[in-house]
Structures are given as C-alpha cells and as structure tokens.
Amino acid sequence: MNSTYMPLYEALKRNIERDPLSFHVPGHKYGKVFEKQASETFQSILQLDATEVDGLDDLHAPEGVIWEAQKLASEFFQCDHTFFLINGTTVGNIAMILSVCLPGEEIIVQRNCHKSVLNALELSGASPVFISPRYEKETGRHSHVSAEDVERALKDYPDSKAVFLTYPDYFGRTYDLEKIAEVVHRSRIPLLVDEAHGVHFQLGSPFPKAALAAGADGVAQSAHKMAPAMTMASFLHVQGDRIDLNRIRHYLQMLQSSSPSYPLMASLDVARAYLAAWKPSEKEDLFSFLDQVKALFQSYNYWTVKTTDDPLKLTLEVLSGTGFEWAEALDAVGIVPELATTDQVLLVFGLAPSLDVQLLEDRLKTLDSQLKKQTNRATIIEDQIQFPAVQKLEFSYSLMQRMDVERVDWQEAAGYVAAEAIIPYPPGIPLVLKGERWDDQHIAQVRALSSQGARFQNTGMEQGVLVFKGE
Ligand SMILES: Cc1ncc(COP(=O)(O)O)c(C=O)c1O
Incomplete structure (x- = not known):
C-alpha cells in the first residue's frame, strides 16, 4: 500500500x-x-x-x-x-x-x-x-x-x-x-x-x-x-x-x-x-535547530546541558536550586518544559523545528535579567535511593484486596506495608510500591522531594498515607 x-x-x-x-x-x-x-x-x-x-x-x-x-x-x-x-x-x-x-x-x-x-x-x-x-x-x-x-x-x-x-x-x-x-x-x-x-x-x-x-x-x-x-x-x-x-x-x-x-x-x-x-537525511533544518537551541541554553551557566541517546531530548542539570524551581522560573517567562526532578529539567522537541529561536533567546534573556538570588543546590538527589536488585511484594494482590487499611503520617510509615503506591508526578514512576514495606530511605526521599516542590499523585498525602493495618 x-x-x-x-x-x-x-x-x-x-x-x-x-x-x-x-x-x-x-x-x-x-x-x-x-x-x-x-x-x-x-x-x-x-x-x-x-x-x-x-x-x-x-x-x-x-x-x-x-x-x-x-x-x-x-x-x-x-x-x-x-x-x-x-x-x-x-x-x-x-x-x-x-x-x-x-x-x-x-x-x-x-x-x-x-x-x-x-x-x-x-x-x-x-x-x-x-x-x-x-x-x-x-x-x-x-x-x-x-x-x-x-x-x-x-x-x-x-x-x-x-x-x-x-x-x-x-x-x-x-x-x-x-x-x-x-x-x-x-x-x-x-x-x-x-x-x-x-x-x-x-x-x-x-x-x-x-x-x-x-x-x-x-x-x-x-x-x-x-x-x-x-x-x-x-x-x-x-x-x-x-x-x-x-x-x-x-x-x-x-x-x-x-x-x-x-x-x-x-x-x-x-x-x-x-x-x-520523514527521512533523517533530509532533516538538516531540524538538526541545526536542535544545535541552535542547545547552544542557546549552553550560553547560560545556570545549568549543564546534557544530551541523551535520543536527540529529541535535552536535559538541563541545574547548578543551584532545584529542577522544580527552574522549571517554574522558565514557565514564568513562557518557556514550558516537559518535567522537572530535584536537579534536572527535561526539554522535549518535536520532529520539526517548532519555535522561533529568537523568541526563545529573548525569553531566556528576560529570565536572566530577573534572576537575583538563587537557593542552594539540592542536597538529596531523587534517584540516590538504593532499590533492591530483585524484589517481590510482601503480599499477593488478591490478599491485599481483602486486607484492612489505615492512614499513618508518612514520616512515621517505616515498617508498615504500603497499601498505595507513592508516585511523584511527573513522571508518574513509583517511589514506594503498593505491597512494599516502607523504610527510612523512602521517608527521606519523600521528605526531600516534598521540600523541593515535587507533587505526588496520592490523594491527601498530608492526611497520611495508606498502609495495611497491623502489618
Ligand atoms: C513510560 C511511560 N509509559 C506509559 C505512559 C502512559 O502513556 P499514555 O499517556 O499514552 O497513556 C507514560 C506517560 O507519561 C510514560 O511516561
């Protein structure tokens, strides 16, 4: 066809x-x-x-x-x-x-x-x-x-x-x-x-x-x-x-x-x-656009610009403050990133040039001139947690379905088995799995993420997190 x-x-x-x-x-x-x-x-x-x-x-x-x-x-x-x-x-x-x-x-x-x-x-x-x-x-x-x-x-x-x-x-x-x-x-x-x-x-x-x-x-x-x-x-x-x-x-x-x-x-x-x-060999305009945008971000010393395996993704590894703060600052001048973590901001491109580089430059200049003071670099990085190499849940899903749950303050959750996954958003990837036992690392991580402005998909984190009763 x-x-x-x-x-x-x-x-x-x-x-x-x-x-x-x-x-x-x-x-x-x-x-x-x-x-x-x-x-x-x-x-x-x-x-x-x-x-x-x-x-x-x-x-x-x-x-x-x-x-x-x-x-x-x-x-x-x-x-x-x-x-x-x-x-x-x-x-x-x-x-x-x-x-x-x-x-x-x-x-x-x-x-x-x-x-x-x-x-x-x-x-x-x-x-x-x-x-x-x-x-x-x-x-x-x-x-x-x-x-x-x-x-x-x-x-x-x-x-x-x-x-x-x-x-x-x-x-x-x-x-x-x-x-x-x-x-x-x-x-x-x-x-x-x-x-x-x-x-x-x-x-x-x-x-x-x-x-x-x-x-x-x-x-x-x-x-x-x-x-x-x-x-x-x-x-x-x-x-x-x-x-x-x-x-x-x-x-x-x-x-x-x-x-x-x-x-x-x-x-x-x-x-x-x-x-x-779409033919990569015919896309000089896209690749030169990507280079221009990359060079533009590189001309500011607020971050290190990192590329990954996919040329359509650019990561700003921020040198002070948190990724969340930088994403907010960029957004405030009309530059809207895909997501932020504690120390990174992710920029995603399309398969063709999609914005005016001059306009981007102007907005970055506006941001630059607005920046007066910065907070200190995040001390805890989101992904430093040690996850087990191979892991099973404490209970089967069918058992979990029948178990009683209660809410506990997340700061006191160590030792309890989570009855809900704890999911920072974006990217919607779980920090604690449903059926996994909370430990001190998880708590430290939630504390770091919350203090640095991360959002969680869980409803009512401030009212406590769901755990299995007596487990
Ligand atoms: C890794 C990954 N898988 C699946 C999804 C869900 O995809 P969709 O939004 O197309 O349902 C997302 C959404 O962000 C994702 O990041």
Missing part, C-alpha cells in the same frame, strides 16, 4: 464532504449543535468526530478503513499487527500484561515503570518480580537495565510468563534491548516493552534502535508523545507468536470505549503517514 495514503482520515473527509444529515450520535452533529463561545475553536475537529456510520468501520471489529490504516501502520513499523489505541499507552500496557498473566503467575517487571504497569499487575493478580535498573552516574538516574540482571531474575524465577521493560526512559536513555530479547526468548517467553517515549525510533539513525527491531514481542508507543498525533492516541504492535493476538483483542475491546474517538484514530493514521515520509 502507498505510505502517503491515509485511509481513515480520507474516509472521514469524504464523510463530511457529502454533507450528511445526521440522525445519529454524537449530539454535536458535526459541530452544528455546540456552545457558541467555543464553536469556532472546536469546529474543524468536530467535523471529524463521527461515529461508526457506513464506511467508517469499527475499531473493535475492523474490516474497512480502520483495518487498512492499522495494516499500513504494521507495514511501517514492520510488525505482524498494529492496534490503534484511544486510551494511550496506558491501555496498551494493561492489555499486554492481562494477555500474558493469570492470577498468581510470575512476571518480571522493571521496577521504575509507569503506573499503568502497576495497575495492570494488580488487575491481572500477577505475582510481579521487580528488577531495578542500575544507577548511572552519567544520567543521575536508575536507567540501565542489563541482560545479566534479566538473566538472573529468569534463573531465580523460571516460571515467569513474560518480561516487561520500559525503553527508553522518559529522558530518552536506552540500553541494549537486543541482548535482553535474546535472553528472554531463550526462556520461550515474550518480551513486552513500554516504548511510550520512542515511537520515532522507527525512523532509524540517529535515533536509537526501536524495540521491535531489537526483538520485542509486544510494544506500546504513545504516538502522541514524540510523533504528531493527538493526546491519548497510541499504537500497540505485536510480532511473532509468543503473544496471543486474540487475547489482546479481547482485553482491548473490554478496556477501550465502545465509542472510540475518530479524531484520535485518524490522528494515528496521519501520524503514521508523517513518520513514513
């Missing part, structure tokens, strides 16, 4: 061009019934916001334009099957885990994973074996997963049904996934990868190796994060026969809406065509 062809998007355009007299949902009737004040802004998108009328296929039983659009995507990503997701990589991660794990079955999972992975483990009732990536001085984070650690976990837990990893991390850091895939496949089980931040790796060098090319069996990618797709639009790719496609289908139809958004699905079709037309 022609890679510039966008079957789903084009069908939606044809649908609106025939001026349909809508006697069907949605209630906005292609934008004709809408709040006046918002109508103009929403209008173009409402034209695409159709439902499963004739010619527009059905996400849950595709055989027309959605089937074609997914097929084009699987051809581009060189896998056997691509599913369009309208609830982000979140739903892809959950469907992958549910499809490989029955209650009580073991699965090896990278500890610093997105909360959707933890939710999936809980939903499946699996018995997770957590492995912690090694701390890397270079990144200041636990970012290196080694084949040796995966091999060791597989040796200790030979009945594991799959290995689930996150690749790359939020900051674009990668590791040798190919070697890990070999190790995992020796055990005849699937390697599942949350590649939320790596959809563009399919474009080849200078981007790192894509998870599918490295041999992963199931891969979820947030097309909306690094490719030009709408928020919540993601892909789930499957290759080989280690994953049962019918189980994936079963869980996706269970977990995703029966009224999937056509603008979201069409944006996946369009993003795939955009990626297919």
Whole structure:
C-alpha cells in the first residue's frame, strides 16, 4: 500500500464532504449543535468526530478503513499487527500484561515503570518480580537495565510468563534491548516493552534502535508523545507468536470505549503517514535547530546541558536550586518544559523545528535579567535511593484486596506495608510500591522531594498515607 495514503482520515473527509444529515450520535452533529463561545475553536475537529456510520468501520471489529490504516501502520513499523489505541499507552500496557498473566503467575517487571504497569499487575493478580535498573552516574538516574540482571531474575524465577521493560526512559536513555530479547526468548517467553517515549525510533539513525527491531514481542508507543498525533492516541504492535493476538483483542475491546474517538484514530493514521515520509537525511533544518537551541541554553551557566541517546531530548542539570524551581522560573517567562526532578529539567522537541529561536533567546534573556538570588543546590538527589536488585511484594494482590487499611503520617510509615503506591508526578514512576514495606530511605526521599516542590499523585498525602493495618 502507498505510505502517503491515509485511509481513515480520507474516509472521514469524504464523510463530511457529502454533507450528511445526521440522525445519529454524537449530539454535536458535526459541530452544528455546540456552545457558541467555543464553536469556532472546536469546529474543524468536530467535523471529524463521527461515529461508526457506513464506511467508517469499527475499531473493535475492523474490516474497512480502520483495518487498512492499522495494516499500513504494521507495514511501517514492520510488525505482524498494529492496534490503534484511544486510551494511550496506558491501555496498551494493561492489555499486554492481562494477555500474558493469570492470577498468581510470575512476571518480571522493571521496577521504575509507569503506573499503568502497576495497575495492570494488580488487575491481572500477577505475582510481579521487580528488577531495578542500575544507577548511572552519567544520567543521575536508575536507567540501565542489563541482560545479566534479566538473566538472573529468569534463573531465580523460571516460571515467569513474560518480561516487561520500559525503553527508553522518559529522558530518552536506552540500553541494549537486543541482548535482553535474546535472553528472554531463550526462556520461550515474550518480551513486552513500554516504548511510550520512542515511537520515532522507527525512523532509524540517529535515533536509537526501536524495540521491535531489537526483538520485542509486544510494544506500546504513545504516538502522541514524540510523533504528531493527538493526546491519548497510541499504537500497540505485536510480532511473532509468543503473544496471543486474540487475547489482546479481547482485553482491548473490554478496556477501550465502545465509542472510540475518530479524531484520535485518524490522528494515528496521519501520524503514521508523517513518520513514513520523514527521512533523517533530509532533516538538516531540524538538526541545526536542535544545535541552535542547545547552544542557546549552553550560553547560560545556570545549568549543564546534557544530551541523551535520543536527540529529541535535552536535559538541563541545574547548578543551584532545584529542577522544580527552574522549571517554574522558565514557565514564568513562557518557556514550558516537559518535567522537572530535584536537579534536572527535561526539554522535549518535536520532529520539526517548532519555535522561533529568537523568541526563545529573548525569553531566556528576560529570565536572566530577573534572576537575583538563587537557593542552594539540592542536597538529596531523587534517584540516590538504593532499590533492591530483585524484589517481590510482601503480599499477593488478591490478599491485599481483602486486607484492612489505615492512614499513618508518612514520616512515621517505616515498617508498615504500603497499601498505595507513592508516585511523584511527573513522571508518574513509583517511589514506594503498593505491597512494599516502607523504610527510612523512602521517608527521606519523600521528605526531600516534598521540600523541593515535587507533587505526588496520592490523594491527601498530608492526611497520611495508606498502609495495611497491623502489618
Ligand atoms: C513510560 C511511560 N509509559 C506509559 C505512559 C502512559 O502513556 P499514555 O499517556 O499514552 O497513556 C507514560 C506517560 O507519561 C510514560 O511516561
């Protein structure tokens, strides 16, 4: 099929061009019934916001334009099957885990994973074996997963049904996934990868190796994060026969809406065509833009500018104050970063120059002139905590479901087993797992993060954290 062809998007355009007299949902009737004040802004998108009328296929039983659009995507990503997701990589991660794990079955999972992975483990009732990536001085984070650690976990837990990893991390850091895939496949089980931040790796060098090319069996990618797709639009790719496609289908139809958004699905079709037309060798303008922006940030001595494996990510390692404070200061002059940690600020680029470098320079100058005094450099760095290399939870999820919980002051939580994960946000990666015993390191870490302005996803941290009663 022609890679510039966008079957789903084009069908939606044809649908609106025939001026349909809508006697069907949605209630906005292609934008004709809408709040006046918002109508103009929403209008173009409402034209695409159709439902499963004739010619527009059905996400849950595709055989027309959605089937074609997914097929084009699987051809581009060189896998056997691509599913369009309208609830982000979140739903892809959950469907992958549910499809490989029955209650009580073991699965090896990278500890610093997105909360959707933890939710999936809980939903499946699996018995997770957590492995912690090694701390890397270079990144200041636990970012290196080694084949040796995966091999060791597989040796200790030979009945594991799959290995689930996150690749790359939020900051674009990668590791040798190919070697890990070999190790995992020796055990005849699937390697599942949350590649939320790596959809563009399919474009080849200078981007790192894509998870599918490295041999992963199931891969979820947030097309909306690094490719030009709408928020919540993601892909789930499957290759080989280690994953049962019918189980994936079963869980996706269970977990995703029966009224999937056509603008979201069409944006996946369009993003795939955009990626297919994108050639690294023809992108001098992007790479020179990246160099200019990098040089601009480097001209200030408030931070050290660090690049990672992914050229579309830039990290400012701040030399005074905290990353949170710097993110706020940048935001105040109209420069909006992706996220901050205690000592880093992450900047994320798109696949084309997307801003005026002169305007950026002006805003950085404004910030520079406003800066009068700075606080001291953070003394505790978020990722200095020592996570166990291989770890299991204190109780099974099914037991936890029946146990009584109580709230205790988080400063007094050492020794209790957490009844909720403690998740600094962003990036939504847990510091304490549900079912893990709180210790002094966790408390010190929460204290450091809170004092430096981190936010937590937990409700009512100030009223205490949930722990299991008497445990
Ligand atoms: C590593 C990782 N996995 C999964 C997700 C969830 O992806 P989505 O927002 O597409 O549901 C995120 C979101 O930030 C993430 O950072």
